[in-house]
Amino acid sequence: MALIVHKYGGTSMGSVERIQNVAKRVAKWMRAGHQVVVVPSAMSGETNRLLGLAKEINSQANPRELDQIASTGEQVSSGLLALALLKEGVDAISYAGWQVTIHTDSAFTKARIMGIDDQKILADLNAGRAVVVTGFQGVDPQGNITTLGRGGSDTSAVAMAAALKADECLIYTDVDGVYTTDPRVCEDARRLDRITFEEMLEMASLGSKVLQIRSVEFAGKYKVKTRVLSSLTDPLMPLDQEMKSGTLITFEEDSTMEAAVISGIAFARDEAKITVLGVPDRPGIAYQILGPVADANIDVDVIIQNQSVDGITDFTFTVPRADYQKAMDLLKNKVQSHIQAKEITGDPKVSKVSVVGVGMRSHVGVASKMFRTLSEEGINILMISTSEIKISVVLDEKYLELAVRALHKAFELDQQ
């Protein structure tokens, strides 16, 4: 008997029939003698519908009230799933985050989980019940409902698995695992049976949207054995087969077989690039440029500062494309004269492509192979950024697909 946490995304919970399929799958696990906690997302479209109503009423919506509103989507889907489980003959009960309790800080719309009480859930599990707990939300010390931000149900599930010391956390989604790259861009993309936590972290942060990055961080911090697998398979498929499907996130580099140098090609399409030209190269200048950008809640990603010439330097960074205009306005109106920059230029149509792999640590030549491949395709590299297990390049968006396919082939990711 194992204690398993299941997480189902909005698509998997998207209709009465799909909820019934989730119940069939969970019932199968229960009948096999396992204890199961299920963390569902809201039915697909529901959170958007609720936030749409809120924005229609008040475009500057108060975040506390947004959380009161948005958190109901998971409460409904959790109740519906409990009903579907009862219909399947499985004893079941649903809880909202505040009923468990899932404790968070008070950062409305992007709260962090501080702790999870396990008593109620363990009592229910020991009484033979399937326990359904709303994803995406918790309650702050003052009793306000909080949400974890988009994709937060992944984090809820992994945190729940950590709190309960679950044997495994199964993230059921509409893809059947983590791929070497996005199959929609490269048809040779191959599903990985396993990926290390660090690689997954890079893949998630680089725009591979299989798992929310904070859930991966949580999995890493608490060593939660996490598997990404499909909710679209036959819910009654044999359990031993299901337990081997998808992609397992591991915590040690696999010593039983030759590790691949590169595990995958990640990319982020909708990036924008901003360059601040002719900046006096003095201490604190980076903060003076990026501080106001961060204060405006704009994520800054790749940052490059050139070698200064005669005490003057250029400063380039990327932001999400949706924030490009806001960032440009901010820099031109509030920062440029203040820091005596000569000019602010930008390009709203760039993308980022990264090769990721723990094997890179012990293999030289990954960077040169990457740059040579791109060069042979005539792709100009605009920016380069590296970490211990990834190399990212920023390039013109129009080259994105070409770059991904060329690198996928060059690193032989199409071969097992």
Add this chain to the structure above:
Amino acid sequence: MALIVHKYGGTSMGSVERIQNVAKRVAKWMRAGHQVVVVPSAMSGETNRLLGLAKEINSQANPRELDQIASTGEQVSSGLLALALLKEGVDAISYAGWQVTIHTDSAFTKARIMGIDDQKILADLNAGRAVVVTGFQGVDPQGNITTLGRGGSDTSAVAMAAALKADECLIYTDVDGVYTTDPRVCEDARRLDRITFEEMLEMASLGSKVLQIRSVEFAGKYKVKTRVLSSLTDPLMPLDQEMKSGTLITFEEDSTMEAAVISGIAFARDEAKITVLGVPDRPGIAYQILGPVADANIDVDVIIQNQSVDGITDFTFTVPRADYQKAMDLLKNKVQSHIQAKEITGDPKVSKVSVVGVGMRSHVGVASKMFRTLSEEGINILMISTSEIKISVVLDEKYLELAVRALHKAFELDQQ
């Protein structure tokens, strides 16, 4: 400065525009210096949508899970109203029942309010905030969400007014008050400026659907000054005018003017009549017949037992038409042979018409006038039932409208 509780029904909260109108109205009261607590229902249609999903998944839906699901409708509308108030420049905050706390028993889907904590709300009011509290729901001692049953938001509002010792509870709805009878049946129906609590109780219990009966009981028990008025008027209408509109429920018979003998004609259209013929007239026989009916959650209304002849009697009662077949099956299969009844007959198409008025206490002849009026119209009376302030008759449904109009005229309700 007064402390006022506002309640808005589902129709009043039925769209973004209507929620904005509610906010405008509440803002007007706040700007006039009053403290306002608002209890909204779910947006119209939402509770039905949620319960429909639940029934689709599990027709024998577990009541605890139904409450988890159904309670979200008010949480959404409350959050949206708080956002609309903030947009109007009024500081506002919304609470779900469990956040206040509104304590109830554990009778899921039909819970009763046991108490309301006032600290949080009073603190917010004293800080100048409008406080929005979900209607229809609370939390039981084990931390489960409960709902009060259909129309429960009226009860939430009146209970809130009682707990806060509010100066007045304003029930905003899609009609502009309590009428002498249903204007759709009798075009001469006239709005009452005031009605006594006892009359309102009879009107509510007799099928006049303006206020949920439990809310009227609550208003009576705690002497909550309650006014039923329209939410469809101009939200910015002058406050003194609005404060005199609608119908006020009072607690003493008005001595300053001649009380009308009869205040109104109430009716319940969808009734059914069941007769158990040839029952041995022995102690406990009524319980043996009605016990199983009550156990099946069927409401029994008018009950008549004839004088027995030779130790044999007939027993007649009414049930809601929707429960007629269920009650008949139950009696024929499980009760008839047990009590040695000769026959069970019934009529699923009867209605009940009642004249209601505290003035009846001091005026003789109301009953005879009622029976004469019906007789003159050729309407056969099937059953009669009386209380101190009302007389009800059961008649064939086809005579309903005729009876209501004739009685309305006979008791001069069309005249001020």
